[in-house]
Amino acid sequence: MAGKPTLHKVKKLAIGGYRQMGLLPKTALYVMLISLCFVYVYPILHMAITSLKSLTDLLDPSVQWLPHEITFSNYTQALDIMGFSEHLVDTLLVTVVPALCQTASCALAGYAFARFRFKGRGILMACVLLTFIVPFPVLMVPTYTMYSDYGILRTIWTMILPSITGQGLRAAIFILIYRATYEQIPFSLDEAARVDGASETRVFLTIGVPLGLPAMITSFLFSFVWYWNETYTTSLFMGNASLGSSKSISTLVMELAKFEDSYLTYLERAGGWAAKTGGANIQNEAVTMAGTILTIAPLLIVYFCLQRYFTEAIDRSGITGE
Amino acid sequence: MKKLRISLVARREMKGYVFLLPWLIGFVAFFLVPLVQSVWYSWHDVKVTANGLKMIWVGWDNYTYIFQGDTVFVEQLSNFFTDAILRLAVVLVFSLVIAMMLNQPLKGKGVFRTLFFLPIIVVSGPVLERLVNEGATAVPLIESYGVNGIVEAMLPPMLARPLSSLFSQLILVLWYSGVPILIYMTGLQKIDSNLYEASMIDGANGWVSFWKITLPALRPMILINGVYTLVFLATTGLNEVIATINERMFSDSSRGGGYGIASAMAWVYALCLAVALIALLLLTKERKGKQIAIQKTGEQIAIERMHAERAKNMKRKGGKKHGR
Structure with missing residues (x-):
């Protein structure tokens, strides 16, 4: 009889009641979450570890997770193969500039949708969503011919023009974020400013911009990441192998796409001694992985430093209904 | 001369359009026009020549080709x-x-x-x-x-x-x-x-x-x-x-x-x-x-x-x- 309450207590502690989760379900939850997380991040871990392996570790099937020695030469080779420093400048150019333009233009559009009542507002908002849904290939051919008519192919203008007019990469999402942000700012603020004689531009600059700053940071970061990762439009408008002009702009991701070819020419260039050592002309996958890591490294750094702005974007977009 | 009078509401409405203007321009130039053009192209055989595009009307042929020839x-x-x-x-x-x-x-x-x-x-x-x-x-x-x-x-x-x-x-x-x-x-x-x-x-x-x-x-x-x-x-x-x-x-x-x-x-x-x-x-x-x-x-x-x-x-x- 005396054991019964303690048994009950133990049971409650282990399994838990309605309010409090017990130890057993909690441990199970943690184990499941951690293992799912591991599976989820596995490709990135694999990539990072492979990139640090030496050739002998790479060929040794017993070495899976911990290489015997950490080899950084893969990275120096990959830097060389990709022409990293030179393409980093290009990448930053075609990433940061359109991202800034997009941040600004979408802010204006979102502000207009949130703060003004005008005819056709609903239809225009539907048009914003339409631009999100219509896949890019539909617009690809006419846009290409248009740019080629204006002679701006292979220049940065092909990125700037759409982004400054709110038609950049996934601009609809950013307009939604801004709209939700600006709808939450009390209208009495700009009423007061207007009574004091501020123009609409002034109201936007003194109220809209500072209060919309978190949304702007989020928009900029997402645009930055998405422009960085974009390949279809950049390779279509920026680089064209058939023309191969020296001034074509190539981003790191585009360089990564042709990494194998660049690696081959690199090996051939260094082929003098490689041929002598006998069959060392093989592509080393550790180097390829190092190249991949290098391509995404700037994004990872930005993400881990500013992840709050990324994960808060959903709450800020207001798409979950308020 | 009759003075053009615009009500306050209409003026605010106009200002809304002003803020939306960049997006509107982009929407027309980089979305609507290409969208319509793309339909137009899809009904044509488009050839790239030295002096611009040469279009030959083919009707729905391109579509039938996709399903039958491709x-x-x-x-x-x-x-x-x-x-x-x-x-x-x-x-x-x-x-x-x-x-x-x-x-x-x-x-x-x-x-x-x-x-x-x-x-x-x-x-x-x-x-x-x-x-x-x-x-x-x-x-x-x-x-x-x-x-x-x-x-x-x-x-x-x-x-x-x-x-x-x-x-x-x-x-x-x-x-x-x-x-x-x-x-x-x-x-x-x-x-x-x-x-x-x-x-x-x-x-x-x-x-x-x-x-x-x-x-x-x-x-x-x-x-x-x-x-x-x-x-x-x-x-x-x-x-x-x-x-x-x-x-x-x-x-x-x-x-x-x-x-x-x-x-x-x-x-x-x-x-x-x-x-x-x-x-x-x-x-x-x-x-x-x-x-x-x-x-x-x-x-x-x-x-x-x-x-x-x-x-x-x-x-x-x-x-x-x-x-x-």
Whole structure:
């Protein structure tokens, strides 16, 4: 009889009641979450570890997770193969500039949708969503011919023009974020400013911009990441192998796409001694992985430093209904 | 001279258009015009000549060619959509499970959230391609048990192909759940916890309250996530269909390529996507008569709480009565 309450207590502690989760379900939850997380991040871990392996570790099937020695030469080779420093400048150019333009233009559009009542507002908002849904290939051919008519192919203008007019990469999402942000700012603020004689531009600059700053940071970061990762439009408008002009702009991701070819020419260039050592002309996958890591490294750094702005974007977009 | 008078309201309306102007210009120049032009191209045989484009009217020939003459496009298209449906289901279920786990009171929630959102940063065509080539995208266990071999041996090829492609890229598919997880999490946080309490009192267990409360409450989020994931699958990553359209655009028009064919292909693709989106909309639509107000107003919540209290008291009293 005396054991019964303690048994009950133990049971409650282990399994838990309605309010409090017990130890057993909690441990199970943690184990499941951690293992799912591991599976989820596995490709990135694999990539990072492979990139640090030496050739002998790479060929040794017993070495899976911990290489015997950490080899950084893969990275120096990959830097060389990709022409990293030179393409980093290009990448930053075609990433940061359109991202800034997009941040600004979408802010204006979102502000207009949130703060003004005008005819056709609903239809225009539907048009914003339409631009999100219509896949890019539909617009690809006419846009290409248009740019080629204006002679701006292979220049940065092909990125700037759409982004400054709110038609950049996934601009609809950013307009939604801004709209939700600006709808939450009390209208009495700009009423007061207007009574004091501020123009609409002034109201936007003194109220809209500072209060919309978190949304702007989020928009900029997402645009930055998405422009960085974009390949279809950049390779279509920026680089064209058939023309191969020296001034074509190539981003790191585009360089990564042709990494194998660049690696081959690199090996051939260094082929003098490689041929002598006998069959060392093989592509080393550790180097390829190092190249991949290098391509995404700037994004990872930005993400881990500013992840709050990324994960808060959903709450800020207001798409979950308020 | 009559002075032009504009009311205050109209003036504010005008100012709204002024703020919207950049977007409007872009919408017309970079969306509407290309959209219409693209339809126009798809009805023509477009030849690139030294002095501009030469268009020959061909009517629906480009479209019939896609379905009858082209060897790969239709197959790629159907492969893409069977894959997409399967992947969509996996993403929607997986992200819901993760979101519900993360919705529990846990420590280190932020770390988990950061990690589950991480792939959004990494997904780009070439990076994914490297990972697929490395074989790093299959779940290690699935690989070592040879699940793919079993699937291919047991199922007819129509089912086996999408399944084995799903298994070999399972992690990549899961990688699309970053945003859906966060959307579900915000949705879950908005469900009134009193509902769960009330349903517990009425004798519902966790399983029942999941189907009766959680899922109906998340219905709009399921739609948003479905649309988002489908559009994302259709526009990024390793999409063979877009690659084919891209390639056809620059190939010779006599060999089933050129701007006309490419535009027609893009339209077929877009229309298939539209059909899929509409199907999604209909599937997640609330059925009439079965509507349950999940997100209750404050008043309703108060009434509910009162009822719950009363029910609790009744039960207690009832128990005592029984004892007597």
